[in-house]
Amino acid sequence: MAGQLFSDGEIYERLMGRWSRLAGKTFLAWLDTPKNLQWLDVGCGNGAFTEELIAHCAPATVVAIDPSNDQLAYARTLPGAKIADFRVGDAQELPFSDASFDVATMALVISFLRDPAKAVSEMARVVRPGGWVAAYMWDIPGGGTPVDPIYVEMESMGMTSVRPSNPAVSRREIMQELWRKTGLDSVETRVIRIPVLYSDFNDFWDSNTAPIGPQGKLIDGMSGSAKEELRARLRRRLSATLDGRIVYESYANAAKGRVL
Numbered sequence: 001m002a003g004q005l006f007s008d009g010e011i012y013e014r015l016m017g018r019w020s021r022l023a024g025k026t027f028l029a030w031l032d033t034p035k036n037l038q039w040l041d042v043g044c045g046n047g048a049f050t051e052e053l054i055a056h057c058a059p060a061t062v063v064a065i066d067p068s069n070d071q072l073a074y075a076r077t078l079p080g081a082k083i084a085d086f087r088v089g090d091a092q093e094l095p096f097s098d099a100s101f102d103v104a105t106m107a108l109v110i111s112f113l114r115d116p117a118k119a120v121s122e123m124a125r126v127v128r129p130g131g132w133v134a135a136y137m138w139d140i141p142g143g144g145t146p147v148d149p150i151y152v153e154m155e156s157m158g159m160t161s162v163r164p165s166n167p168a169v170s171r172r173e174i175m176q177e178l179w180r181k182t183g184l185d186s187v188e189t190r191v192i193r194i195p196v197l198y199s200d201f202n203d204f205w206d207s208n209t210a211p212i213g214p215q216g217k218l219i220d221g222m223s224g225s226a227k228e229e230l231r232a233r234l235r236r237r238l239s240a241t242l243d244g245r246i247v248y249e250s251y252a253n254a255a256k257g258r259v260l
């Protein structure tokens with residue numbers, strides 16, 4: 001399960017947390033919810049997005065769940081997430097009674113789930129009428145994830161795909177359909193674009209090959225020559241700016257709706 005693959009909060013921050021925070025800021029501004037609400041953050045991981053939601057939305061309470069104990073342990077150390085109650089839990093079987101939150105969010109999780117529809121219906125169940133159910137995910141089939149260059153080059157070397165198990169559900173129209181089918185009201189979707197920036201190629205390589213996520217684990221197990229080939233291919237793909245930086249754009253799809 002992805003929960004066991006993303007197990008180190010500090011390394012996760014460098015791999016993905018910083019990009020999640022950037023996309024999260026735009027997502028939270030778009031949700032445009034009032035202050036002092038009761039929030040549920042589903043699949044909170046190392047708490048990167050949880051910290052953003054606390055900073056930007058001034059919630060009354062936040063419960064944040066994830067299957068990874070190690071990620072939760074890191075999340076509990078975040079200075080900006082002190083008010084959050086971090087607990088072990090599964091998006092597809094939320095351990096909460098009906099209508100117990102005002103808002104439920106799921107940041108960069110939906111494509112890792114066996115049953116995304118169950119997770120969205122679970123979020124709708126635990127949110128009170130009039131409350132919000134919202135999520136965002138990198139557009140994986142569209143090449144929107146910050147790790148897309150790695151996916152593409154690993155696949156072109158004939159390696160097993162390391163894309164999350166449910167890539168299609170990250171498409172904007174599929175998320176929209178899922179929110180509608182769940183019976184949510186006032187459904188809206190949008191694209192969130194962010195600049196991804198590394199100080200140089202080594203920063204890109206070191207950030208993306210740490211052995212915590214799916215691709216990092218696979219790269220860690222590659223032979224020295226295969227690693228060198230992957231590195232060379234990525235160097236060719238990612239042209240650096242004049243000062244050596246690597247810059248490209250990533251994009252996520254977001255969906256929101258209200259419980260009737």
Ligand SMILES: C[S@@+](CC[C@H](N)C(=O)[O-])C[C@H]1O[C@@H](n2cnc3c(N)ncnc32)[C@H](O)[C@@H]1O
Nearest residue numbers: 002003020043044045048049090091107108109
């Ligand atoms: C890419 S991380 C996103 C973490 C965080 N929300 C963020 O935006 O940085 C994906 C997270 O989904 C969690 N996850 C995987 N399967 C899950 C499930 N069944 N229920 C809840 N979370 C799950 C993983 O443990 C991991 O922390």
